[in-house]
Amino acid sequence: MKFLEYQVKERFKTAGIPVPEGRLARTPDEATRAAGALGPIAIKAQVPVGGRGKAGGIKLARTPAEARVMAQDVLGMTIKGYEVQEVWCETLVEIARELYLGLTLDRDQRLLVLILSAQGGMEIEDVAAQHPEAIARLHPDPWRGPQPYEIRELIFGAGLGPLQAALVPLVMKLYSLARTLDGITVEINPLAVTQDGGLVAADGKLEVDDNAIFRHKDLVGAEEAGEDPLEAEAKRRHLTYVRLDGTIGVIGNGAGLVMNTLDLVQQQGGRAANFLDIGGGAKADVVHNALELLAMDPRVRGILINIFGGITRGDEVAKGIIEARRDLGLKLPLVVRMTGTREAEGRKLLEAAGVAPEVTATAAARKIVELASRG
Amino acid sequence: MSILLSRQSRVLVQGLTGREGTFHTEAMRAFGTTVVGGVSPGKGGTTHLELPVFDTVAAAVQATGADVTGIFVPAPFAADAIMEAAAASIPLIVCITEGIPLHDMVRARAFVAQQGSRLIGPNCPGLVTAGEAKVGIIPNHINRPGPVGIVSRSGTLTYEVIQGLSQAGVGQSTSVGIGGDPILGLSFKEVLTLFRDDPATKAVVLIGEIGGSDEEVAADEVIARDFGKPVIGFISGRTAPPGKRMGHAGAIISGNRGTAQSKVEALTRAGAKVCDTIEDVVAAAQATIT
The missing domain is CATH 3.30.1490.20 (ATP-grasp fold, A domain)
Incomplete structure (x- = not known):
């Protein structure tokens, strides 16, 4: 869950981090x-x-x-x-100097990392590339949390020794805000040093772990407000959907499989209109729901469904496809690639309904790109 | 031989009495896995699927001698379940659960490392040693014993590869789904090292995806250093736009780090053969083995 600047600053203020x-x-x-x-x-x-x-x-x-x-x-x-x-x-803040202070996940170390830089304001990635010496990192022990001496090492490492008295408590507050809210990215950028030597969070970012929302029911984020209408509709339908910029609607089960399907569409000369993962064990109604969503997208010229039946059953998927086509009066070209559990039953249902299933994902991608470009 | 799991493994199921735990325990036993019991707090002393149920992992380990556990408990309780297994010194912990809060996982992973246990997952399909045993949710019928080791971050894409290989007559030693989350237990590097030292594994298929740099680390630190076995690589998410999250909490690209290109290059540089499609992976594996 992401937040607007003012929502972030309200959280900072509550956490004792100074804001304008x-x-x-x-x-x-x-x-x-x-x-x-x-x-x-x-x-x-x-x-x-x-x-x-x-x-x-x-x-x-x-x-x-x-x-x-x-x-x-x-x-x-x-x-x-x-x-x-x-x-x-x-x-307005009279800014003498701009610093950067942030916390995020370090996937490689499997830990949270605190990042402090003497050069804030611009993209921290650029600073990291051009002035690596200006960036200091601390991976706090997840059970003990960052200790003052470690934070001082961080501060001296970033060349900000003269500001240590004000920075140590600020870093502590940022870390405990992240812990309290399940923040996976918390950033103060720029962290402004004012003319009188004080520290103020001039701008900030906060991202709360979606997996942890269940224990932060009171949080109101930014997403509902300005989100892409199709992504918002997908959320209402509890579908994992990302809007992309092509014309081929893609549905599959499993994130890796769907990403691979997007790649295959592109290899065949097409562009996917979306990522849509119906997950494991999806029943007919989920497939129906997913097709209904793609049918709302005016850019979609054809739909490719790629299913590997592990827990997901081929006959369930076939039923969902057939019902959705009938109910929605779907005229768009549709190609289904189906393999795995109850594959034979699913194929029989699809063939009876006039949809010829493909055997390989590559062949299916080739076919939908061809059909969609014809339409 | 194989890695991590064999027919001698004695498997415990945490969350045995739940819907997922029940369903997959039946499949695991049908595969031939020796499941010795389950843990469901408050249901100790009962039986489920004719297996003894215990209140705590410690009691289960004491009574059954379990040396592997499969975790099927809901996300809010899963990190605790992982730590309970590590505290009971279970050497191999396989966590299938998806959606565990990342702060919980950072802590649980550190605890597991400190206890000296191995963790696979979370948000993973588990692992199979073909013809011997399975912990997790990989479909039973697709596996076929043989010389190819598989390690993958994806679930369904792993099944694709296993099935493709089996249909082409190429069997597998062990197939390991390490999971798609940002905070994982075993990495590509660690699993590849196990495959390197396993005499039954003659070649390895690595299925990576965008995000993080586990693939690059494995390429530089294991594959490039006298790995001694052919490695066939595949990276999904090549066309995913930067900054978009593709379902897996893990599959997100930021900047140049973790891009498909960087992974393909690292693997190629290390001597792996990187393929564009799963069909090509299967063909390459077949050519390597025969």
Whole structure:
């Protein structure tokens, strides 16, 4: 689960991480009032994507009158497909220096890693590539958590010794926020050093582990607001779906198998319109549900279904396909590749319904690309 | 011979009495696996599928001498189940459960390492030593004993390879699904090392996918260093756009790290033959063995 900037900053504030004072505005009137109360402000579009500044989604307003004009500009803008419905109005911070502080998962070490850099503000990946000496890492023991001496090593390692008194408690707070919320990415970037030497989280990111949402039922994230309509519909249908940019709808069981199916479609000269994994043991109704979703996508010119029956049964999948075609009046070309458990029964059902199943995934991909390009 | 699992293995099932545990325990026994009992807290002293049920892993190990456990408990309790097995010193822990919170897994994995147990998974299909024993959910009928070792991050794609090889007359020694999560127990590197030292394994098929750098590490640190056996590689997710999460919590690319290209290059550089399709993997394995 991801969060908008203001939601992240509210969490930071609760965790004791200093943030600029701010207010949320949904109308130019509200932004005008915020400027009246806060003085000079930054007006920041609240969208769950990066690159807002470049897109014109961040403006500075010195007066309430300016704030009204700026808010009128930003509200209603579309940034990378997301319509701006809210702006965060916050006190301007006089920044002397920009640092980076983050926590994420290190898959290779199988641990969480704290990352501190003396150069924040820009893409941390670029800093890592060009100035590796400016980045320090700490893999805290997951049971003990980071100890102050380890955090001091991190700070001195990043060349930020003079800031250690303020940084040690800040790193502690960031780590405990991540632990408390099951945060798998928590970032303060830039972590601003102000003119008077204080530390302020000028911007922040938070991603909470979707697997742990069951123990954070109170959390409200950003996703429902600006999400792709097909991905939102998929979520309502409890389907694992990712929208891609091609024209071949793909359904399969198992993430690896579906990813491989996308690769095969491309090898045959087509482009997949989506990733859709119906998982293990899917029954006819899940297949029906998945086909119904793809039928809503106007870009889809043909559908490829690739099933390996382990726990999933071929006859169940065939039933779902046949029912969905009938109920939805599906006219799109459809190619099914099916193997494994109850393969023979599934094939018989499909053949009787006029869908000839393919034996290999490669052949199936070739056929759907051909049929879709004809339509 | 084979790796990790044999017909001598004595297998415990944590979550035996649940729907998944029941279904797959029956399949495991039908395969020939020696299942010695199950653990379901609160149901100790009863029997299920004519197997003794225990309240705790420690009691189960004491009574049955189990040396492998398969975990089929729901995600919120699975990390605890892994730690309970490690605390009872079970040498091999196989966790099938999908969706375990990552913070839980980071802690559980560290604990397992400290106890000296081996963990496979989580979010994995388990492992099979063809003709001998199976722990997990890999379909029974596709396996055929033979000389090829398989190690894979995917579930269904593993079944594809096993079935393809079997149909082509190429049998398997052990097939290991290491799982698709970001935080895993055994890595490609560790499983490849076991295959290297196993006389029954003559060639290895490695099925990787985008995300993380386990494939690169295995290529550089094991395959490139006198591995002594042919390795056939395959990477799925070559066309996945960066930054998109493809179902597996693991299958996400960030920047240049963990891309399909980087994995293909590392494997090729190490001397593995990297194939574009599963059909090619099967053909390459067949050519290697015959």
